[in-house]
Amino acid sequence: xxxxxxxxxxxxxxxxxxxxxxxxxxxxxxxxxxxxxxxxxxxxxxxxxxxxxxxxxxxxxxxxxxxxxxxxxxxxxxxxxxxxxxxxxxxxxxxxxxxxxxxxxxxxxxxxxxxxxxxxxxxxxxxxxxxxxxxxxxxxxxxxxxxxxxxxxxxxxxxxxxxxxxxxxxxxxxxxxxxxxxxxxxxxxxxxxxxxxxxxxxxxxxxxxxxxxxxxxxxxxxxxxxxxxxxxxxxxxxxxxxxxxxxxxxxxxxxxxxxxxxxxxxxxxxxxxxxxxxxxxxxxxxxxxxxxxxxxxxxxxxxxxxxxxxxxxxxxxxxxxxxxxxxxxxxxxxxxxxxxxxxxxxxxxxxxxxxxxxxxxxxxxxxxxxxxxxxxxxxxxxxxxxxxxxxxxxxxxxxxxxxxxxxxxxxxxxxxxxxxxxxxxxxxxxxxxxxxxxxxxxxxxxxxxxxxxxxxxxxxxxxxxxxxxxxxxxxxxxxxxxxxxxxxxxxxxxxxxxxxxxxxxxxxxxxxxxxxxxxxxxxxxxxxxxxxxxxxxxxxxxxxxxxxxxxxxxxxxxxxxxxxxxxxxxxxxxxxxxxxxxxxxxxxxxxxxxxxxxxxxxxxxxxxxxxxxxxxxxxxxxxxxxxxxxxxxxxxxxxxxxxxxxxxxxxxxxxxxxxxxxxxxxxxxxxxxxxxxxxxxxxxxxxxxxxxxxxxxxxxxxxxxxxxxxxxxxxxxxxxxxxxxxxxxxxxxxxxxxxxxxxxxxxxxxxxxxxxxxxxxxxxxxxxxxxxxxxxxxxxxxxxxxxxxxxxxxxxxxxxxxxxxxxxxxxxxxxxxxxxxx
Numbered sequence: 156x157x158x159x160x161x162x163x164x165x166x167x168x169x170x171x172x173x174x175x176x177x178x179x180x181x182x183x184x185x186x187x188x189x190x191x192x193x194x195x196x197x198x199x200x201x202x203x204x205x206x207x208x209x210x211x212x213x214x215x216x217x218x219x220x221x222x223x224x225x226x227x228x229x230x231x232x233x234x235x236x237x238x239x240x241x242x243x244x245x246x247x248x249x250x251x252x253x254x255x256x257x258x259x260x261x262x263x264x265x266x267x268x269x270x271x272x273x274x275x276x277x278x279x280x281x282x283x284x285x286x287x288x289x290x291x292x293x294x295x296x297x298x299x300x301x302x303x304x305x306x307x308x309x310x311x312x313x314x315x316x317x318x319x320x321x322x323x324x325x326x327x328x329x330x331x332x333x334x335x336x337x338x339x340x341x342x343x344x345x346x347x348x349x350x351x352x353x354x355x356x357x358x359x360x361x362x363x364x365x366x367x368x369x370x371x372x373x374x375x376x377x378x379x380x381x382x383x384x385x386x387x388x389x390x391x392x393x394x395x396x397x398x399x400x401x402x403x404x405x406x407x408x409x410x411x412x413x414x415x416x417x418x419x420x421x422x423x424x425x426x427x428x429x430x431x432x433x434x435x436x437x438x439x440x441x442x443x444x445x446x447x448x449x450x451x452x453x454x455x456x457x458x459x460x461x462x463x464x465x466x467x468x469x470x471x472x473x474x475x476x477x478x479x480x481x482x483x484x485x486x487x488x489x490x491x492x493x494x495x496x497x498x499x500x501x502x503x504x505x506x507x508x509x510x511x512x513x514x515x516x517x518x519x520x521x522x523x524x525x526x527x528x529x530x531x532x533x534x535x536x537x538x539x540x541x542x543x544x545x546x547x548x549x550x551x552x553x554x555x556x557x558x559x560x561x562x563x564x565x566x567x568x569x570x571x572x573x574x575x576x577x578x579x580x581x582x583x584x585x586x587x588x589x590x591x592x593x594x595x596x597x598x599x600x601x602x603x604x605x606x607x608x609x610x611x612x613x614x615x616x617x618x619x620x621x622x623x624x625x626x627x628x629x630x631x632x633x634x635x636x637x638x639x640x641x642x643x644x645x646x647x648x649x650x651x652x653x654x655x656x657x658x659x660x661x662x663x664x665x666x667x668x669x670x671x672x673x674x675x676x677x678x679x680x681x682x683x684x685x686x687x688x689x690x691x692x693x694x695x696x697x698x699x700x701x702x703x704x705x706x707x708x709x710x711x712x713x714x715x716x717x718x719x720x721x722x723x724x725x726x727x728x729x730x731x732x733x734x735x736x737x738x739x740x741x742x743x744x745x746x747x748x749x750x751x752x753x754x755x756x757x758x759x760x761x762x763x764x765x766x767x768x769x770x771x772x773x774x775x776x777x778x779x780x781x782x783x784x785x786x787x788x789x790x791x792x793x794x795x796x797x798x799x800x801x802x803x804x805x806x807x808x809x810x811x812x813x814x815x816x817x818x819x820x821x822x823x824x825x826x827x828x829x830x831x832x833x834x835x836x837x838x839x840x841x842x843x844x845x846x847x848x849x850x851x852x853x854x855x856x857x858x859x860x861x862x863x864x865x866x867x868x869x870x871x872x873x874x875x876x877x878x879x880x881x882x883x884x885x886x887x888x889x890x891x892x893x894x895x896x897x898x899x900x901x902x903x904x905x906x907x908x909x910x911x912x913x914x915x916x917x918x919x920x921x922x923x924x925x926x927x928x929x930x931x932x933x934x935x936x937x938x939x940x941x942x943x944x945x946x947x948x949x950x951x952x953x954x955x956x957x958x959x960x961x962x963x964x965x966x967x968x969x970x971x972x973x974x975x976x977x
Contacts, residue, residue, distance in 0.1 A: 160270035161277060163644045164263060165314055165624050166631035170280040176244055177273045182216030184247065184264070191225030196254055200261050203356055207265035207313050210306075216272055221247035221264075223257055236317070237282035240264060242274055255317070258357040259283075262313050266648060284633025285590055287561060287597025289318040289361070290626070294326040295372075295604040298339030305352060310620075310649075312356035314627035319353060320421060320599060322363040324608060325372045329409055332402075335373055346413055354416075361468070362410045365423035366403050366456050367392065367430075367449075371608040373402070375822055385432035388906060389822050390607060394427065394452035395435040404459050411463055420460050421491070424453055425470035449473050450483035457485045468561065475508035475549055478530055481556045489596060490553050493563035496876060497546040498581040500588070501537050505544050516544040547589040559596045562586045566600035566626040567619040568877065578877070580625035580641065588634025600626030606855065609820055621645050726805065727771035728899070728914035733799035734773055734781040736910075744780040748817045748908055752871035755783075758882070758912075759866070766865035766884040768811045770913035784911040786828070786903035798902040801914070808892045808919035810899070812885045812911065813865070814844075815853040819906040821846050828909045831900040834891065842887055844909070849885045853910070854878055861885065882912060892919035 161171050186204065188197040200223060238251040238260035249260040263281065267274045290311050292304070308319065326340045341349065353360050373379050374389040382399040384391045392399040411417060430448060431437045439448045453469070460467040471490040474480045496506045496513060504513035507523065516535060520528050534551040535544030553560045564583040587598050602619065624645045628636060739756040740746035747754040760772045760782065773782040787795040816827045828844035844850050851857035855878060857864070862885040873880055889896075896916075903909040 160267045160274055161279070163270055163647045164266050165641075165644055165648055166628040167636050168263065168279050168281040169632075172278045174243070174276045174278060176276045178242055178244055178247075178276060179219075179273065180216035181219060181268060181272050181274075182213050183218040184221050184268070185218060186221050186223050186249070186261070189222040189224040189248070192223045192257075196225075196257070197223055199254070199355065200249075200257055203258055203312075204261045204265060206309050206352075206356070207262060208268065209309075211269045213272055219247060221249060224248070224250045225252065225254075225257070226250055234282040235286075236315075237280075238263075239281075240277075240279040242267075242276050242278075244276055255357050258312075259315050262315055265313060270648060283315070283631050284635065285587060285598050285630055287318050288316050288627070288630035289320050289561065289597055289599040290316045290566075290623070291320045291322065291563075291599060291601040291603070293322045293602060293604040295322070295324055295608050296610070298326065298337070301341075301345055304349075308349075308352060308358065309356065311623070311627070312358050314624060315631050316600075316627055317357060318359050318361055318419075318597070320361050320363055323410070324365075327410060327413075329406060331405060331409060334376055334378060335406075343413070350414065359418065360414060361419045361421055362414055362417070363421035363423060364403070364407050364410055367394065367424050367452060368426040368428065369423065369607055371820075375609070384427070384436065385429045388429055388819055389609075390820070391427050391429050393433045393436060394430055394448050395433060395439065400452070400455060403456065407456075407459065411465070417465055419468055419489070420463070420465045421468040422453070422456050422460060423470060424456075425472050425493075427473070444477070444479065446477050446479035446483060449477065449480055454483075454485050457488060461485070461487075470563075471549065471553065472508055474553075478527070478552075481553075481558075486557060487559070489559045489561055491561050491563050491599060492547075492549055492553060493599075493601065494547055494549075494586065495565035495568060495582055495601075498578055498585060499546060500585055501539065501543045502546055503543045505531075505535065505546060505548070507531065516541050547586050550589050550593050550595060554593050554595065560590070560593070561597045561599055562590045562595070563599040563601050564626065565603075566622045567602035576622050576625070576642070579622040580629070583622075583626045583629045584634045586634070587629040587632075591633030591635075598630045600630065607820060609822065610855070620649060624649070726916050726918070727769070728801055728803070728810075728916060729771075730784055730799075730801065730911065730914060731773055731778045731781070733784050733796075733801070734778060735796070736785040737780045737782050738775060741775075741780045747783070747910070748785065750872075753873070754870055755880070757868045757870055759868075765813055765882070765913075766863050768813075768884060768886075768915055768917075770811075770813055770915050772813075772913050782912075784901070786901065786909045786911075787907075788903045788905060795903075795908070798900060800898050800900040802898050803896040803916065805916065806892060806895050806919050807889050807916035809889060809917040810887045811915045811917070812887070813882060813913040813915075814850055814885065814909070814911045815882050816846070816850060816907040816909050817853050818908050820852065821905045821907055826904045827907045828904055829902045830887070831902070832887075832889070833897045833900065835895040835897050838894075840890070844885075850883055851881070852907075853880050853882065855881075857881065859883060859885075889919070 161168070161173075184204065186197050186200045188194055235253045236251070236256045236259050238249065238256040240260050240263060241248045247264070249257055249264070251257045251260055259281070263279065292308075311319070323341070325335055325337045327336060328340050328343055328346065329336050350360060368391045370392055371390050374383050374392065379402070380386065382392050382396055382402065383389060384393045392403070407420070407422070411420065427449070430445065431440050436448055439451070457467045457469070466487065466489060468489045468491050469484070471492045474484075474490065475492075494506055503517070504515050505519075507514050507519070507527070510522070514522060519531065519535075519541070523531070530552060531544075531548060534548035535541075537543070537545040547562065550560055550562065564586040565579055566583065568579075583598070583600060590596075590598050600623065602623065621642060625641050628641065735744075736749075737744045737746045738758055738760060739754040740749070740751070746756075760774060763769050763771070775782055784799055785795055786797060786799065788797045810832070812830070821827055824845075826843050826845055827850060830842040830844060831839055832842070833839045842849070846852070847857070847859050848861045849859065850862055851859040851864075854873065862883040864881045865884045866882040867879045869878075869880060899914070901909075901911060
């Protein structure tokens with residue numbers, strides 16, 4: 156293990172000169188006021204340092220005084236956070252040009268002592284390359300324990316993050332809109348404590364309240380239903396509805412009032428995809444274009460924020476898609492330019508908003524409109540163009556349009572592989588470099604809890620601490636530092652584990668496979684020096700997310716599904732007469748949801764077995780290319796049926812459905828379909844098909860409680876953005892296996908498209924194969940461990956009291972625990 160803490164700091168320091176020898180074993184550091192400082196500042200630094208060290212107190216060693224000074228000698232006053240640390244055998248001194256600089260010096264010193272209580276004697280000079288180093292605290296979906304959030308903010312401050320973008324959503328205690336806030340929302344007292352903590356650590360809060368799209372947490376309520384742009388979708392308000400604007404401004408007013416001393420306010424404004432369903436909005440678009448509709452809605456909100464004496468910040472994607480908006484928005488305004496896909500300095504494929512996936516620079520002139528190509532061409536140009544172009548090109552465009560820019564890369568994505576650390580790190584690395592080159596305002600590390608308020612949550616924050624640390628590294632050093640050994644540096648700092656164990660640890664969690672890596676299991680039994688509880692929870696979370704964990708869950712939830720352990724056979728239901736779509740577009744038939752490359756061309760239709768069940772899938776070369784059933788509950792919607800039926804005339808112990816849904820995210824507690832089983836005695840049973848239970852959406856890694864994801868893949872649209880596609884297996888157990896089933900009726904409901912790829916019926920009277928018992932015995936210990944992990948995850952990481960509202964994810968987790976225990 157590398158015992159020199161200076162080389163493991165995150166972020167890395169600019170200059171470190173070792174002067175020889177080491178300091179004595181240190182137990183405590185007491186900061187005292189020196190030139191330019193006073194007792195109040197020394198008290199603040201002492202308190203902040205204690206917080207940074209609270210997980211790493213020592214009983215051995217000596218106490219030593221460290222002198223604080225505010226001075227400009229040998230320091231650049233333009234760099235407000237520049238600092239200098241001197242570690243000698245008998246003294247420590249910290250110098251800076253501002254209190255913020257002294258706080259960053261204290262953070263560096265805390266990291267040094269965490270890793271080695273006998274640090275080497277040295278002189279450190281350090282400063283940030285980017286002024287605003289922001290982290291996105293997204294409180295969508297599952298509520299986090301407030302104590303955990305406190306520790307997380309302390310960790311971010313320790314890595315020199317100085318701005319916190321707080322996206323409260325329904326976790327803010329709205330007084331005038333109490334039905335928006337959930338039971339787990341912050342109380343006014345907790346909110347005051349959060350602000351006090353951030354102020355102490357030199358972290359400035361920037362609240363975010365959405366102003367156009369992503370308003371599910373509001374528009375899901377019947378009280379606000381009339382404010383929707385489209386009644387079938389709850390993510391977006393109507394851009395011409397004055398009442399909607401009044402609601403948004405009222406919420407912003409409350410949030411601003413609860414945060415005294417603000418300088419910035421984020422108004423969101425991204426992804427109003429459905430803005431033309433309302434007749435008034437459609438009329439404006441038809442006459443003047445979407446540029447006009449968007450600017451009419453957003454400009455009054457910008458002016459409102461400016462009247463409060465604050466600088467507004469706006470997501471940039473609508474301007475990127477409709478560049479005409481750039482000349483219509485009120486200034487001054489900061490654009491938050493988000494780009495999660497580009498990961499190098501130059502590339503042959505680049506992101507263009509409004510174009511699915513990435514576009515090849517050599518083909519861009521043919522595929523883009525002349526005006527759009529002309530805009531991008533200017534900022535793409537680099538040696539090698541048009542074979543390749545410069546990444547993060549809109550930084551230059553917005554700069555020339557007179558906007559200040561804050562870049563936004565990804566430290567956690569709501570969709571895709573959460574442990575794709577290299578891609579996340581490279582995205583932040585090169586984006587930070589571009590922001591530094593243009594001398595722009597700042598860089599934001601987004602950390603999305605979910606794609607929207609009603610979607611399945613992303614993995615827990617603890618899962619992402621490594622990319623969070625990488626984001627802090629690149630923000631401070633402006634993309635100057637390489638990625639080399641970031642994982643080792645982080646694990647040495649945060650977990651106190653050796654380079655050898657780091658390599659085993661990360662090889663275990665990033666290597667795909669059908670079973671848990673033995674290294675991971677071995678590491679689970681080893682307690683690291685620091686953060687041992689978090690480390691064990693982290694490993695448990697990996698196990699829960701691992702393919703084998705999914706497999707164990709499926710064994711215990713869908714026992715009859717694994718028919719290779721059963722002495723029985725089953726019968727595929729012929730769906731060819733009802734099939735109306737293909738896996739992909741052909742001359743004969745529309746493919747999947749008829750969205751071009753966003754199809755199922757890569758689905759393995761020749762495969763017979765999914766999740767242990769044999770299906771007889773229709774092959775593309777047969778049935779005139781009609782291979783799957785696509786339904787929608789709206790009559791004549793794209794020519795799709797709202798219901799189909801099949802004649803069975805047989806008994807069945809279970810029926811298995813290979814299905815998914817697409818397009819709109821359904822509102823909570825609604826159905827995407829209903830499957831009705833009609834028996835020969837004229838009785839019937841209705842099977843509700845509910846998102847998150849019997850089915851889930853095909854985009855993103857979801858975990859329905861009663862179904863199993865049996866296929867994961869990508870298409871041309873989703874591969875470039877790292878979003879996996881899924882198909883789910885749902886097993887319905889027939890309570891009347893002795894009664895003959897006459898027919899099966901499938902009906903779509905809600906605003907989504909219901910897609911069925913295959914149906915299989917298992918004959919009744921299945922008997923366990925002896926191999927089944929061996930299998931259960933082999934995995935019983937892991938199954939028990941999984942159950943305990945799930946329970947611990949709920950109890951320790953969510954911490955939702957009985958009085959608080961429980962989200963759909965928690966209900967699903969609780970249901971899984973009960974099933975695992977049955």
